[in-house]
Amino acid sequence: MTSLKKLLLGEQGLVVIFALAFVIVSLTVPNFLTERNMLGLLQSVVTIGIVACTMMFCLASRDFDLSVGSTVAFSGMVAVMASNATGSILLGLVAALVCGGLVGTVNGVVIARFRINALITTLATMQIVRGLALIASDGRAVGINDPSFYQLALSRFLGVPTPIWVMALFFVAFGFLLNRTVFGKNTLAIGGNPEASRLAGVDVARMRIWIFALQGLVCAVAGVLLASRITSGQPNAATGLELSVISACVLGGVSLAGGRAAMTGVIVGVLIMGIAENVMNLLNIQAFYQYVVRGLILLLAVLLDNLRSSAAGRRA
Amino acid sequence: MQDFLEFRSISKGYPGVQALSNVSFSVRKGAVHGLMGENGAGKSTLIRVLSGDQSADTGEILIDGEQQHYRSVRDAFHAGVIVIHQELQLVPELTVAENLWLGRFPGKAGVIDRRQLTEVVSRKLSEIGIEVDPAVKVASLSIGERQMVEIAKAVMLDARVIALDEPTSSLSSRESEILFALIDRLRANGTVILYVSHRLDEIFRLCDSLTVLRDGKLAAHHPDISKVTRDQIISEMVGREIANIWGWRGRSLGEERLRVESISGAKLRHPLSFSVRRGEILGFFGLIGACRSEMARLVYGADARSGGTVSVDGTTIEADSPPHSIRSGIVLCPEDRKFDGIVQGRSIEENMTISSRRHFSPFGLINPGKEGALADKFIAKLRVRTPSRRQDIINLSGGNQQKVILGRWLSEEGVKVLMIDEPTRGIDVGAKSEIYEILYELAANGMAIVVISSELPEVMGIADRIMVMCEGRVAADIPRADFDERRILAAALPDVQNLNTLPHAQVR
Numbered sequence: 001m002t003s004l005k006k007l008l009l010g011e012q013g014l015v016v017i018f019a020l021a022f023v024i025v026s027l028t029v030p031n032f033l034t035e036r037n038m039l040g041l042l043q044s045v046v047t048i049g050i051v052a053c054t055m056m057f058c059l060a061s062r063d064f065d066l067s068v069g070s071t072v073a074f075s076g077m078v079a080v081m082a083s084n085a086t087g088s089i090l091l092g093l094v095a096a097l098v099c100g101g102l103v104g105t106v107n108g109v110v111i112a113r114f115r116i117n118a119l120i121t122t123l124a125t126m127q128i129v130r131g132l133a134l135i136a137s138d139g140r141a142v143g144i145n146d147p148s149f150y151q152l153a154l155s156r157f158l159g160v161p162t163p164i165w166v167m168a169l170f171f172v173a174f175g176f177l178l179n180r181t182v183f184g185k186n187t188l189a190i191g192g193n194p195e196a197s198r199l200a201g202v203d204v205a206r207m208r209i210w211i212f213a214l215q216g217l218v219c220a221v222a223g224v225l226l227a228s229r230i231t232s233g234q235p236n237a238a239t240g241l242e243l244s245v246i247s248a249c250v251l252g253g254v255s256l257a258g259g260r261a262a263m264t265g266v267i268v269g270v271l272i273m274g275i276a277e278n279v280m281n282l283l284n285i286q287a288f289y290q291y292v293v294r295g296l297i298l299l300l301a302v303l304l305d306n307l308r309s310s311a312a313g314r315r316a
Numbered sequence: 317m318q319d320f321l322e323f324r325s326i327s328k329g330y331p332g333v334q335a336l337s338n339v340s341f342s343v344r345k346g347a348v349h350g351l352m353g354e355n356g357a358g359k360s361t362l363i364r365v366l367s368g369d370q371s372a373d374t375g376e377i378l379i380d381g382e383q384q385h386y387r388s389v390r391d392a393f394h395a396g397v398i399v400i401h402q403e404l405q406l407v408p409e410l411t412v413a414e415n416l417w418l419g420r421f422p423g424k425a426g427v428i429d430r431r432q433l434t435e436v437v438s439r440k441l442s443e444i445g446i447e448v449d450p451a452v453k454v455a456s457l458s459i460g461e462r463q464m465v466e467i468a469k470a471v472m473l474d475a476r477v478i479a480l481d482e483p484t485s486s487l488s489s490r491e492s493e494i495l496f497a498l499i500d501r502l503r504a505n506g507t508v509i510l511y512v513s514h515r516l517d518e519i520f521r522l523c524d525s526l527t528v529l530r531d532g533k534l535a536a537h538h539p540d541i542s543k544v545t546r547d548q549i550i551s552e553m554v555g556r557e558i559a560n561i562w563g564w565r566g567r568s569l570g571e572e573r574l575r576v577e578s579i580s581g582a583k584l585r586h587p588l589s590f591s592v593r594r595g596e597i598l599g600f601f602g603l604i605g606a607c608r609s610e611m612a613r614l615v616y617g618a619d620a621r622s623g624g625t626v627s628v629d630g631t632t633i634e635a636d637s638p639p640h641s642i643r644s645g646i647v648l649c650p651e652d653r654k655f656d657g658i659v660q661g662r663s664i665e666e667n668m669t670i671s672s673r674r675h676f677s678p679f680g681l682i683n684p685g686k687e688g689a690l691a692d693k694f695i696a697k698l699r700v701r702t703p704s705r706r707q708d709i710i711n712l713s714g715g716n717q718q719k720v721i722l723g724r725w726l727s728e729e730g731v732k733v734l735m736i737d738e739p740t741r742g743i744d745v746g747a748k749s750e751i752y753e754i755l756y757e758l759a760a761n762g763m764a765i766v767v768i769s770s771e772l773p774e775v776m777g778i779a780d781r782i783m784v785m786c787e788g789r790v791a792a793d794i795p796r797a798d799f800d801e802r803r804i805l806a807a808a809l810p811d812v813q814n815l816n817t818l819p820h821a822q823v824r
Binding site for chain 1: 616618637638639642648650655656657658659660661662666670671673674677680681682684724
């Protein structure tokens with residue numbers, strides 16, 4: 001009993017739960033463990049997975065970002081419109097990255113320099129940016145003119161679609177950033193104790209701005225890939241994404257109180273979200289139920305987090 | 317007159333410190349009783365025990381001959397004992413009347429009887445002579461007025477004993493006079509007032525009797541204050557027994573290392589200047605509210621300066637932020653280790669290398685090997701007791717945490733000025749001497765060290781020179797040869813040096 005508890009609530013508890021769930025689902029759900037379904041599953045979590053990389057940094061430093069869904073939609077929109085207008089896909093991509101980065105930087109500056117609560121700030125930018133996407137497109141989807149734009153999402157390398165490679169690359173890169181760089185360590189230190197970090201010489205305000213700017217840039221990448229996959233810029237794309245991403249991070253053991261995060265946890269969190277949805281689709285469960293299940297998973301994740309921290313507290 | 321409030325052999329210990337031992341004294345009905353003592357003498361603990369916030373290990377409290385058994389602040393309320401702390405407990409967005417009734421609003425079925433609400437309050441307020449409109453929000457009142465409301469609250473609850481903890485610390489002298497008049501009226505009504513203050517003038521102005529605590533013990537009890545002198549009280553406050561745990565030895569001092577010129581900030585309004593030489597340990601002593609920590613935070617750049625300059629080895633440091641100070645060789649070990657020092661949830665290693673790792677992290681890439689080696693080196697050098705450098709810092713004792721914070725700065729190499737605020741607060745005796753030894757060694761190697769401490773024996777034990785601060789100003793600058801407890805404490809007490817600015821003790 002105690003060893004089981006230790007296993008479930010310890011560092012690798014989530015991985016254990018994930019592995020168990022994966023085996024059970026593979027054995028019981030027909031068509032789950034097929035190459036086609038696996039790739040489809042991974043495709044479906046690309047947006048969440050990519051954005052979760054930087055959301056992890058945001059949460060680990062005790063911040064919060066609600067504007068990611070809007071930024072994904074807006075930058076996808078910008079990519080499509082800019083490449084349609086200029087005829088150059090590259091220019092479209094650059095425009096999207098600039099816009100995404102700009103939104104993130106504005107978030108960061110308002111939060112870190114003007115000391116406005118992150119929840120409020122990003123609640124505001126979430127609406128502003130969504131509004132900008134709607135204004136720019138007049139509320140309609142904007143089709144892609146140049147078919148080679150589709151190739152971003154459709155092309156394959158070694159039989160695996162490019163977006164999945166991009167997501168994998170991001171997982172590796174941000175895992176490295178978190179564990180092996182001063183930036184990552186300082187992020188965790190800020191989340192652990194912002195004032196102590198400041199007095200220890202960490203430029204906390206600058207760090208927070210960078211984290212939000214990165215978040216914006218990464219949202220732009222996700223937005224471009226999403227637009228390519230759905231073959232258009234949709235002003236209403238990625239609504240509610242922020243909640244799925246935060247759910248995945250929390251599920252992955254990122255503490256909302258800051259100071260605790262691990263890339264492997266976030267990857268597992270993202271996959272759990274994807275599997276839950278995928279399995280419900282395979283079992284033909286009505287889409288409406290999926291909201292309930294997603295909510296329940298989040299609730300369970302938070303309870304688990306709570307249990308884990310009190311277990312960690314007892315060890316202390 | 318008979319004894320109304322009586323403390324009998326009160327003892328209270330915390331881990332590592334005996335805050336009160338065997339304290340007994342009594343106060344007459346209708347008396348204002350002063351309670352004095354240095355920082356850490358046990359005044360706050362005694363007040364906490366009286367307020368029911370903490371229970372004594374042994375001993376009892378009697379009120380009007382009746383033994384009290386309360387276990388909580390609420391029980392103390394019902395017994396008629398109310399403590400008014402420095403941080404006032406009023407709800408700013410409610411009116412004066414609402415605050416006074418909070419928790420037991422008059423009315424039926426949850427509907428408040430607004431008439432009764434204000435009428436009773438107006439009557440009570442005028443009875444005790446407080447001129448505050450019961451209908452205004454507390455947020456719009458001055459600190460002095462809020463204090464009055466707090467006292468009115470005590471009166472509304474039919475308090476028999478009111479304890480005031482440093483009530484005038486944030487009041488102007490006019491507001492203080494109004495407060496004193498109010499206390500005089502309460503005395504006339506037969507209320508017992510326990511008055512905690514550092515200010516001798518106030519004590520003489522107000523009190524009928526006085527108790528002096530020292531190191532948790534009763535140092536003196538004066539049933540009649542007119543029979544004591546100021547000098548006598550100061551002597552009673554000092555004279556702690558000094559165990560020889562300091563191990564101070566002489567060092568040769570070099571040239572001037574740190575120079576602070578007319579520094580000021582939001583909390584330190586009077587410009588302050590001082591300098592420290594190579595190899596010198598400069599102690600800052602003062603009572604609570606002397607702004608010593610504020611001074612250190614300004615020098616370090618942790619808070620924004622409104623003026624002044626800081627220079628190291630003759631070079632003025634232009635920027636004022638912690639990263640700049642660190643690069644110029646000025647570092648600070650903060651007063652509150654838990655909130656400002658350690659990064660909880662992270663390892664000893666990460667806590668130690670948080671700043672110094674930039675020296676060996678090209679392009680921000682961490683070098684785990686070097687980082688681990690550096691952490692191990694300072695764990696060994698500072699003798700941090702831990703099974704591994706990977707331990708979460710929260711698992712360490714206070715002394716070991718302090719060593720990790722010291723390691724954070726020593727691993728920086730180029731530190732020229734080390735400021736350490738309350739170096740041994742909450743640390744056991746063994747670890748204390750170890751920390752002192754580290755400081756001596758650093759000083760011997762030419763570092764300039766600033767030690768801020770509320771413990772007079774500690775500052776006297778380890779410093780080469782002491783600057784005494786009082787209410788944000790330097791009150792004295794005393795070299796080690798002239799160290800004298802009474803002189804230092806007298807300088808730290810707010811009104812000893814300006815005896816003539818306040819109205820003198822009035823004859824009653």
